[in-house]
Amino acid sequence: MDQPLLPTSSPPPLPADGSSSFLLRLLLLLAVAAFSLWGNHEASKGIQITVLSAAASSSSSSPHARRFDLLFVVNGRAARLVDSAADSVQRALYPDASFPRKLVERVTLALAPPVAADDGTVAVGRGRREGEFVVEVKPRVMEAADVREAVGRALRRGVARVWLWDGRGRAPTRVLAALEDYLATSSRDALRGVRASQSRNDSAGTGAAEEDSMCVARLNRAMKEEWNDRMLIEACA
Numbered sequence: 001m002d003q004p005l006l007p008t009s010s011p012p013p014l015p016a017d018g019s020s021s022f023l024l025r026l027l028l029l030l031a032v033a034a035f036s037l038w039g040n041h042e043a044s045k046g047i048q049i050t051v052l053s054a055a056a057s058s059s060s061s062s063p064h065a066r067r068f069d070l071l072f073v074v075n076g077r078a079a080r081l082v083d084s085a086a087d088s089v090q091r092a093l094y095p096d097a098s099f100p101r102k103l104v105e106r107v108t109l110a111l112a113p114p115v116a117a118d119d120g121t122v123a124v125g126r127g128r129r130e131g132e133f134v135v136e137v138k139p140r141v142m143e144a145a146d147v148r149e150a151v152g153r154a155l156r157r158g159v160a161r162v163w164l165w166d167g168r169g170r171a172p173t174r175v176l177a178a179l180e181d182y183l184a185t186s187s188r189d190a191l192r193g194v195r196a197s198q199s200r201n202d203s204a205g206t207g208a209a210e211e212d213s214m215c216v217a218r219l220n221r222a223m224k225e226e227w228n229d230r231m232l233i234e235a236c237a
């Protein structure tokens with residue numbers, strides 16, 4: 001008897017889970033796309049950090065310049081300190097979307113020239129374009145016994161100054177200095193002079209620390225506009 005050329009049985013049915021497999025692949029694709037968008041958003045919040053060699057930017061390679069380069073430039077330590085300080089300061093000043101962020105796109109770090117005024121430990125100036133800032137560590141900081149801690153503290157103060165609003169140039173120097181101290185050290189004592197007119201309960205513990213943090217964030221938000229004396233009372237009430 002001749003065999004049929006084609007099979008008489010019907011083809012096997014498609015797997016019952018075909019649609020669920022497709023949905024799984026689709027969900028995986030959407031998750032990857034969402035993760036990529038989130039990563040791009042996070043990356044966009046970063047800043048460009050440039051650290052200048054002290055020896056290369058000065059006419060003579062001073063001991064301060066060589067020490068700065070050796071301890072902070074060639075090993076990338078200075079860039080990491082600026083990045084860490086920037087993250088800490090931004091979290092303190094901008095706890096949620098209701099706190100407008102100051103435009104900061106690039107921070108350039110350098111050791112100030114020997115002829116720079118010797119007052120303070122750090123100087124902050126604006127760069128050539130909007131959103132660019134220059135942070136200069138004073139040479140005297142390199143003479144500290146614990147130079148790593150001294151430079152770290154100076155950088156935290158400088159980075160704090162970069163992100164602080166200043167009441168369009170009219171905020172009192174003592175207020176800005178106290179805010180810099182607080183952001184650089186997280187010490188409640190730094191705000192003592194600023195909040196002298198406010199009643200404090202130093203035994204409040206964590207609650208008082210959170211109150212200090214919100215006081216600083218609210219005051220900085222208010223200083224985006226032109227300074228007035230009511231800002232301090234309203235922000236820290």
